Amino acid sequence: MIYTITLNPSIDYIVPVDKLDLGGLSYMNNDYKLPGGKGINVSRILKALRADAVALGFVGGFTGKFIEDALDELDVRTNFVNIQEDTRINIKLKADQETEINGRGPALSDEEVARFLKQFEEVKDGDTVILSGSKPPSLPDNFYEQLIQRATDQGAAFAIDTTGAALEASLSYQPLLVKPNIHELEALFDVKLQTDEEVIAYGKKLLERGAKHVIISMGGDGALLITKQGNYKAKAPKGKLINSVGAGDSMVAGFISSFLKSGDPAESFKTAVASGSATAFSEDLATAEAIEKLRSQIQVETI
Numbered sequence: 001m002i003y004t005i006t007l008n009p010s011i012d013y014i015v016p017v018d019k020l021d022l023g024g025l026s027y028m029n030n031d032y033k034l035p036g037g038k039g040i041n042v043s044r045i046l047k048a049l050r051a052d053a054v055a056l057g058f059v060g061g062f063t064g065k066f067i068e069d070a071l072d073e074l075d076v077r078t079n080f081v082n083i084q085e086d087t088r089i090n091i092k093l094k095a096d097q098e099t100e101i102n103g104r105g106p107a108l109s110d111e112e113v114a115r116f117l118k119q120f121e122e123v124k125d126g127d128t129v130i131l132s133g134s135k136p137p138s139l140p141d142n143f144y145e146q147l148i149q150r151a152t153d154q155g156a157a158f159a160i161d162t163t164g165a166a167l168e169a170s171l172s173y174q175p176l177l178v179k180p181n182i183h184e185l186e187a188l189f190d191v192k193l194q195t196d197e198e199v200i201a202y203g204k205k206l207l208e209r210g211a212k213h214v215i216i217s218m219g220g221d222g223a224l225l226i227t228k229q230g231n232y233k234a235k236a237p238k239g240k241l242i243n244s245v246g247a248g249d250s251m252v253a254g255f256i257s258s259f260l261k262s263g264d265p266a267e268s269f270k271t272a273v274a275s276g277s278a279t280a281f282s283e284d285l286a287t288a289e290a291i292e293k294l295r296s297q298i299q300v301e302t303i
């Protein structure tokens with residue numbers, strides 16, 4: 001079984017505006033709401049790719065109910081802990097540029113956290129846990145590390161898509177996959193990276209510190225995969241960018257679902273890039289058909 005963990009889900013409120021008048025009045029153009037949060041997006045793509053997964057995390061209030069109902073409708077398996085406070089709403093403002101305004105997330109009580117940890121006991125030998133996104137501020141800084149320690153003790157593999165200290169702390173536990181985007185990699189090492197060689201050099205540092213596979217995603221410029229066996233590059237296929245929210249999460253789902261079936265990093269990387277780009281070219285997350293169609297256009301080269 002695959003478990004996706006979304007400690008801080010969100011309603012992603014997509015707000016297209018023809019012209020943004022800062023300080024004045026603008027009208028929305030066909031706004032819509034999606035059940036969001038990185039692990040939830042991963043679960044939705046795993047579902048499309050027919051991988052068995054359960055989404056765990058915390059949801060609360062009317063916003064949490066929206067997420068649970070939307071996922072039920074999509075037939076995505078969930079087992080959330082219901083909490084007192086409202087799940088956050090993240091605003092994705094689409095004018096001539098994309099602007100994101102994300103909530104910090106609700107406060108969690110000790111009892112709510114204890115219920116989540118109890119549930120986490122169901123993770124067992126042979127399972128894969130995918131930990132994604134930010135954590136609500138009330139959780140301790142080492143909460144991801146605590147979960148990784150538990151997952152490892154319980155015999156499960158894990159992948160992690162987060163940033164900063166939580167990402168760094170995860171490396172020595174040998175994640176199956178880490179997937180910073182290029183900006184997150186730059187921030188981690190406080191550098192500016194221009195060439196593929198430079199990106200690979202810094203990606204390799206994550207490998208040396210314990211990660212088994214490192215994907216550095218670069219938006220419309222595609223992605224690099226760094227492994228002990230070799231390094232690979234895939235250009236993103238050409239298409240019209242419609243909504244890049246969830247593109248990175250789609251990559252994680254694409255890689256893990258394919259790797260658990262095939263054990264082949266380069267093939268899994270191809271599915272990852274196809275999944276990310278298929279989402280970037282859709283209003284909502286990608287469908288299985290869109291991923292399959294793009295997959296045949298993607299060339300993975302060894303570099």
Ligand SMILES: Nc1ncnc2c1ncn2[C@@H]1O[C@H](COP(=O)(O)OP(=O)(O)O)[C@@H](O)[C@H]1O
Binds near residue numbers: 219222244
């Ligand atoms: N404009 C785009 N055109 C084509 N593919 C894209 C585009 N933006 C994102 N993607 C695809 O999605 C992947 C992840 O996107 P990226 O923006 O790097 O991740 P994140 O959402 O984590 O910031 C990219 O590697 C690429 O395959």
Ligand SMILES: O=P(O)(O)OC[C@H]1O[C@](O)(COP(=O)(O)O)[C@@H](O)[C@@H]1O
Binds near residue numbers: 090102134246
């Ligand atoms: O948990 P975080 O880091 O605040 O991110 C949450 C946001 O990330 C998303 O999962 C999108 O992530 P990506 O675009 O990186 O794939 C949104 O659904 C959500 O609003």
